[in-house]
Amino acid sequence: ELESSPKKQQCAISSQWSSDYDESFLDDLSDTDSWFDDEENTSSLSDKEKTLLTLANMGYTVEEASLAMDRCGSCSEASLDELTDCICAAQMAKAADAYLPDDKPAKRLYNEYDKLKKRKSSVYESLSRKNQRGYEKKILNENEMIRIPKPMIGFGVPCLTESCQVTDRNLPEGATGPPYFYYENVALTPKGVWDSISRFLYDIEPEFVDSKYFCAAARKRGYIHNLPIHNRFPLLPLPPLTIHAAFPLTRNWWPTWDTRTKLNCLQTVIGSAKMTHRIRKALENWDREPPLHVQKYVRDECRKWNLVWVGRNKLAPLECDEVEMLLGFPRNHTRGGGISRTDRYKSLGNSFQVDTVAYHLSVLKYLYPGGINLLSLFSGIGGAEVALHRLGITLKNVLSVEISEVNRNIFRSWWEQTNQKGNLIEVPDVQQVDDNFLGQVMDSVGGFDLVVGGSPCNNLAGSNRVSRDGLDGKQSALFYDYYRILDSVRRMSRQE
DNA sequence: TATAATATGATTAGCACC
């Protein structure tokens, strides 16, 4: 976009602002708010330098700021919004650079893990020489721990790595499909959880992806699947990738010292009105920029509760339909039919990001041009089904398991509204899906092509202050039912 | 009685620094 922009103009940065300039100097200056507000001190600077100072004051490095100004043209023409969006794009591109297309997939995914292993190997050797077996075992276990890669882009994402996708990977023996399966859960679990999940799901390495590369909100998730990974394609049109692109009206009220370009994870509850009121009162004490400690207070609350600017000193949580849009669902997907606002937030917060999942499932379009039979566990509001539908993959038969009546109503409503021609079987509880029942359904429909599900994250998610008990917690232990049912489907498929 | 609103930290990981 920026390169095709008509007002592209070179804007030479004077040498004193070159990239090797010590940015701590600027930090020191910006820490004194009186200096920044003092017109006399800044009046001697050029517009370019003022803009550069403003961007530095917003927390960007001088390098990022000057590069953005080079790309966007002269400072008077390019707004701060354009410059910060440009910096966001540059940060995304930097993430892509860390993605090394020449390496083997496993190495690329776990390059950070390799570094750790190298660091620890020397320790391991010295302990070995001392013949301390207990320590050996402990360190080996630590080395086996699954680490989350940075950047969190899995085998690639459309907006960054289109030209250098991974074309293949080596699945463990016996893990290949069909039937294909797709499992999802939160990436940031207590230690060891993903190791356990991976061990059950046939030792397949998780693909960790942050949905901030698919939409304007972060969503750090791990996916374990045995799908092919070549010739993936995204849903079109690509959703807006920045807050300002997704919510243009917020530009009018967005202060320069709030440097967010992406929202954080969309959760199951929103911030309270009292909290946004407290922020408003705190901001109204200042005519221009609030002092730094107030800025920090407001920024922290904004990040914690995903607030957006809707007026002067006015912050607000996202509306339900805005969350629907960010997650890739059709507008009003969760609206109506006797569903309360609170329940909408809860159902949406527990759901897939549709564009992300669709990208992974897109390879099925070539494999099953006539459509698929789907076993959908913990279906929720039907994120996987919406993704498949938007990909143009026909849903022939769907066995959907979902405990929440509210969610079942939302999903059935979508199924009817979209005039699905396939056959939908709804079951409220995974316990009802035993081998006997599975056998009957599979005989009737001719087996499943895809088993998809994200098991409950209640006891894994960081937001849970009360019962973050790990994979064996009350709700999250239902993962073992996902495994049980998946394994039954695989066994029965092979018998046929 | 049902729904809505509100208050409630800890566990990770990464980083700079020593």
Place this chain on the structure above:
DNA sequence: GGTGCTAATCATATTATA
């Protein structure tokens, strides 16, 4: 390798309101 900081996070329990 220790320490102190920043940062993010598919939620639950209790209280208020309709």
